[in-house]
Amino acid sequence: MPALRRTGYQAEIVWLGIVPQGQMQSVAVDRMELDFEGPLGEAHRGYTRASCSRVTGQFAKGTEIANTRQLSILSAEEMAETAFVMRIPELKPEWVGASIVLRGLPDFTHIPPSSRLQSEEGVSLVVDLENLPCVQPGIEIAKTYPDKGKAYKPAALGRRGVTAWVERPGGLRLGQLVDLWVPTQRVWRQGEGEG
Secondary structure (H helix, E strand, O other), X not given: OOXXXXXXXXXXXXXXXXXXXXXXXXXXXXXXXXXXXXXXXXXXXXXXXXXXXXXOOOOOOOOEEEOOOOEEEEEHHHHHHHHHHHOOOOOOHHHHOOOEEEEOOOOHHHOOOOOEEEEOOOOEEEEEEEOXXXXXXXXXXXOOOOOOHHHHHHHHOOOOOEEEEEEEOEEEEOOOEEEEEEEOOOOOOOOOOOO
């Protein structure tokens, strides 16, 4: 039995962006080239990264670890929901440092870890985890909506998308479709198998 199964769900790439070195905001691009270290020209690329506050339970901050956060992938539908909750007209991908925005996958932020997003040409991205919202996007949002920056973190909870890393490199472009593949294993049930 294969470890992954094709779900039949496809998503359209509706936005692509690169975060340049030393910046928080993404810059929109029409095409993205990826190698095993991530998108070319991206501040978050690399085989390894310094550990951050998200993994302080496992590592001291700044410890060199594998980079499973090469990309930040969001759902256009969930971004619209976040904007609605925040009572702003739209949430721009640039503000949240997005790499890719997809349209067409329900409950996107909660797809299982180790799912694959794969293009027809074979580019494959492995989902690491849900990307929990932080305060940084709120700082960017406050530049346009001064009284809304602090609303971002609670509004984006459960809607912030996922982080991913490159399994098979290649090119992605606007309008391209990607297929969702999910692990075949059953959901873990805590306490089973004990004793």
